[in-house]
Amino acid sequence: MSLVQERRGYFGEFGGSFVPPELQEVLDYLEEQFLQYKDDHEFNEEFKFYLKEYVGRANPLTFAARLTERLGGAKIYLKREDLNHTGSHKINNVIGQILLAKRMGAKRVIAETGAGQHGVATATACAMFGMDCTIYMGEEDTRRQALNVFRMELLGAKVVPVSKGQGRLKDAVDEALNDLVQNYKDTFYLLGSAVGPHPYPSIVKHFQSIISEESKMQILEKEGRLPDAVIACVGGGSNAIGAFAHYIDEPGVRLIGVEPEKAATLTKGVPAVLHGFKCLVLLDEEGNPQPTYSIAAGLDYPGIGPEHSYLKVSGRAEYYTVTNEEVLEAFQVLSRTEGIIPALESTHAVAYAMKLAPALSKEQIIIVNLSGRGDKDVEQVFHMLKQP
Numbered sequence: 001m002s003l004v005q006e007r008r009g010y011f012g013e014f015g016g017s018f019v020p021p022e023l024q025e026v027l028d029y030l031e032e033q034f035l036q037y038k039d040d041h042e043f044n045e046e047f048k049f050y051l052k053e054y055v056g057r058a059n060p061l062t063f064a065a066r067l068t069e070r071l072g073g074a075k076i077y078l079k080r081e082d083l084n085h086t087g088s089h090k091i092n093n094v095i096g097q098i099l100l101a102k103r104m105g106a107k108r109v110i111a112e113t114g115a116g117q118h119g120v121a122t123a124t125a126c127a128m129f130g131m132d133c134t135i136y137m138g139e140e141d142t143r144r145q146a147l148n149v150f151r152m153e154l155l156g157a158k159v160v161p162v163s164k165g166q167g168r169l170k171d172a173v174d175e176a177l178n179d180l181v182q183n184y185k186d187t188f189y190l191l192g193s194a195v196g197p198h199p200y201p202s203i204v205k206h207f208q209s210i211i212s213e214e215s216k217m218q219i220l221e222k223e224g225r226l227p228d229a230v231i232a233c234v235g236g237g238s239n240a241i242g243a244f245a246h247y248i249d250e251p252g253v254r255l256i257g258v259e260p261e262k263a264a265t266l267t268k269g270v271p272a273v274l275h276g277f278k279c280l281v282l283l284d285e286e287g288n289p290q291p292t293y294s295i296a297a298g299l300d301y302p303g304i305g306p307e308h309s310y311l312k313v314s315g316r317a318e319y320y321t322v323t324n325e326e327v328l329e330a331f332q333v334l335s336r337t338e339g340i341i342p343a344l345e346s347t348h349a350v351a352y353a354m355k356l357a358p359a360l361s362k363e364q365i366i367i368v369n370l371s372g373r374g375d376k377d378v379e380q381v382f383h384m385l386k387q388p
């Protein structure tokens with residue numbers, strides 16, 4: 001990729017690792033192992049094997065004919081991460097990191113989860129690989145996401161509610177890191193998005209890059225040329241960086257990330273250190289991370305991956321926000337025109353595509369990364385539409 005990391009783990013001024021020395025040692029070892037295996041032929045064959053046999057890849061790049069016709073502009077293609085086992089892109093990264101954990105001799109996997117989606121993906125793959133699995137979750141979140149807690153338990157994971165601090169995602173991350181420092185000899189911390197201290201953002205990008213590796217081949221096969229734009233939603237930034245990766249060096253392809261209006265990290269954030277790395281962060285007047293809110297639980301995060309922070313300030317990628325109303329509208333439009341109910345997170349990308357496509361010509365091409373399916377969100381949308 002073109003983004004030369006001048007300093008290890010940095011993208012421009014962003015990234016790095018701001019952690020206590022005992023954790024740094026664990027991260028240094030993880031980096032060494034990752035660098036060894038990421039280019040290892042056997043490791044990559046094994047990764048591809050599970051992506052095919054368990055996740056169901058390659059997933060299609062579907063031409064959205066009726067949506068395209070309705071909008072009357074650029075051709076819209078959907079990269080169908082919603083068709084993966086467990087219903088989103090998260091499983092790509094989970095499989096990759098568990099294979100790395102196994103090579104490193106770990107018997108036990110730990111992870112943090114906010115809304116529960118990364119916890120469920122991790123518990124799923126741990127069951128399949130026979131790994132012991134512990135998921136840290138803010139106590140408040142365990143109550144709001146009781147069904148996901150039950151899913152993880154069904155899959156054999158132990159869910160630990162964290163009541164320290166505010167009982168939210170940040171506190172769960174701290175507990176998971178404590179666990180890692182104490183048990184690093186047999187434990188692997190499986191991080192769920194393109195965030196955190198180095199080397200996690202690079203690891204997550206590596207495994208999620210399968211999205212654009214496939215979409216690039218698929219669009220060349222279908223259209224004989226590259227797309228004019230790739231659009232993805234951004235929470236921590238993992239599906240977007242995976243959807244962008246193989247186009248970063250193609251200057252003719254616009255890279256567009258879409259955020260919720262009330263979690264506009266890239267649109268309104270300033271450089272700061274959050275959760276052990278430097279990125280754009282939404283701060284309040286006192287300089288503390290601002291509480292964010294999104295109707296899509298997976299986008300509710302005040303920070304953003306370091307590479308997106310760099311893509312933003314360097315001008316290579318563009319980031320926009322959409323409103324809840326636009327998201328609710330797009331959720332219904334995609335369902336009706338294409339027979340696909342999208343995750344509310346992914347719907348942010350669809351909503352922006354609906355604004356962009358009519359402004360482009362009929363010869364132009366947009367790829368929308370459909371990061372997940374919307375079954376999990378149907379009840380919430382029901383309450384928003386039917387009982388406002």
Ligand SMILES: *Cc1c(COP(=O)(O)O)cnc(C)c1O
Nearest residue numbers: 193235236237238239298345372
């Ligand atoms: C978790 C999630 C996201 C947000 O996470 P990123 O790391 O930004 O990709 C987006 N879409 C879906 C379906 C998710 O489950």
